[in-house]
Amino acid sequence: MKYHVIDKQSYKLHLINTNKFKTISVKVVFSDVVKREEITFKNFLSDILVFSTKNYNTRKLLQIKQQDLYAMNIFSSCYRLGKLYNMDISASFLNDKYTEEGNTIECFKLLSEVIFNPNINNFSFDEDSFNIVNEMTFNQINSVKEDTRKLSLIKMLENMGNNEIYSYHGYGYLDDLNKINRENLYEYYKDVLTTNKVDIFVLGDIDEEKIIEIVDKYFKFKTIKNKKDDFIISHDKYRKYSKKVVDQANITQSKLSIGCKLTNLTKYESNYVLPLYSTILGGGSDSKLFKEVREANSLCYYISSSSNKLDNILFITSGISYSNFDKTIKLIKKTIKDISLGKYTEDDINNSKIQYITMLEQLLENPFQIISSYYSMELLQNDDIETRIKKINDVTYDEIKELSKKVHLDTIYLLKGAE
């Protein structure tokens, strides 16, 4: 795998050359500082751009065009990374080897059409497309009600710190959706294209010269370069006695979410010690929480922990019976405490290391995960995968114990089910 970056001033072009896949994968990342009121706008925009374009002005026409290009796939997504909110417009299509000469260039042209030639009439988005995407967005925002596990997590974060950036979520907000119309969405689109930081990734068995030429020709951004922002969220306060909130819901199973704040982690700790700590605590079926809460006490079907190093928060989630709430909390607290007392073995550490390293190596088997890992290198100035593997192997027992002192159980939230 060969990688290099070309700084084109208005965007960076990242070329990843590998013959591992039959497809070529392209991702265009638009990145900006998150503002709560823009999340819904950006979600809406990302959906409407891939819905129809000026020349293919219904979903059907755009889809048929994609099918003609040997089932070219175009998709978009939005997500928050610490203090940033990103929009990705991505595409994947078969290499010319499996289709016909010239298919690749046609695919780039269509992706360019999606980004630069949206379905605009009279300075506003096409009405039919707008109405459909509006309904889709409305349903997406509401759908959180049905995912009670996710809902519990969102409520926990809101209870941890209302209006804090870490409580912003990607479903979007109804009050913001009501403000979106065809005109201001177009204004927002122009704003994104000129102010967001842009990275373009192209991965596959590619002729680099040719790709540079194609991208040059069809992707003309006039981005005003962003200043470099600090996008990692840090906490200067945490609760000495954790906050406990129980909300009623008409559900069968109670959904438990626990949030711990992480304070004063060094970059090394965030990147290398935290993932091991989190894996040992609740990273999988071999973790302390799984063994204690599920296997030894039969209290749940799922329990896991995960960490977000950009938000500096560690989460624990589980589904339990309400009658077991207190018992479960006690066991979770005990498990966390045990780790801080050093009750874990070299075996636990080695297993978590190999799990983490395998996860890193598996990233290399999926085109879009390879792209994400290069993006995080670009964004966070992260080490490359080989260096990461080496450094994670060197993490010690004491470093994990040291980190455990920086984990503060802050908020316990229960979406209460049947008694």
Next chain:
Amino acid sequence: MKKITIKGLDQTLLFEKINGLKVILLPYENRRDYYVNYTTKYGSVNLEFMNESDKNYYCSPKGTAHFLEHKMFEQEDGVDPFTFYSKTGTECNAGTSYTKTSYYIYGLNDINKNLNYLINCINSPYFTDENVEKEKGIIIQEINMYDDNPDWILEEETQKAIFKNHPIKYDIAGYSDTVNSITKEDLYKCYNAFYNPNNMFLVVSGKFDVDEVVDIIKNNEKLNTRNANINIKNKKIDEEKTVVKVNTEVFCDNISVNKATISFKISLDDIDDKYEFHLYLSAIISILFGSGSSFKEDMFKKGYASYIDCDRMFIDNFYIVEFYAELLNDDVSKLKDEILFRFKDFKVNEEELKRYIKVLISSIVVGSDDPRVFADSIISDLINFDTIIDNKFELIRKINYKRFNEIRNNLDISNNSIVVLKQNNKI
């Protein structure tokens, strides 16, 4: 081993029966990862069965297949597979559906050791009163978790509305009372019946050494000392061709939008070639209702539904086509009329069928890049058609307009059922 080259994919497939077990190998050159899937043709619907020598059918409690899935990872030496696999960073998991139970591992390291361990695990059950009892609390929490999922509730209600006698109408995991009634004797009985090598497949795909993997399977003592001469007879289910209920309304507390399924129950009694039927019906559905059609946009503009999806399923001698819709209008009959109209009277030209063939071939090529996707497609063919379809591309290229129209015109879509899931307004 029998070697089959899949044309158009640069992909080799090797096949051999080892002590009754169907073994399929899909070696990849340029990957580092591997995937192993060990599947038994035993799912939640296989409730009543007998051995050849038995006089009567044995009726197992609902949820036994799923319970077994949970217990297969229990080992006599006390080391559980999760701990074993975590030492090499290998993922392991299992799943139970209506018609199969699968165990799989996915990783990068030590395939030989890991494969051998999986074969040992599946061929040496260890059930005790105590470990069976312990699992009940966990499974009941799993059932509770699904009970809070509206899409799951809608799916369960849909099966109940379609099938009168078929056990597909029961929850895959069973119910609190049936799960609580399950004993270690039930588990052994079902294990011995359905986990015999004759009833199972083992697919290995990705990066591995073919000779070494074959050696491991051939030399695994636990597998090769199993009795391969067991033939299980599943009780034949006398299912009616018509649906149970044409219209059903169900209420639920935590839904965000009213939704519905519109299902078509199609009998395969008069179909000679199930695979051909599946190919053409998939083409019909995709062209009429898929993303290259105007169906979804039209239904939105007419104010019927904001989102529609379509799924298909084989179950015994039935083919079920199920539309899932998020509703803009609670009167679903109009949406159903639109679907009926399109099935029968909507114009499809030959060019659309040709485009469909091109797209289908492209998507199979893309899918073959991932050893997991490719292995799973082989397993699904084995479950649905009882064979490895090695000439798929040839069959797809043979799809033609004349036969398309024949199958479309003969399609009996008169047996259908609507289930609507509505927000519960009763306080």
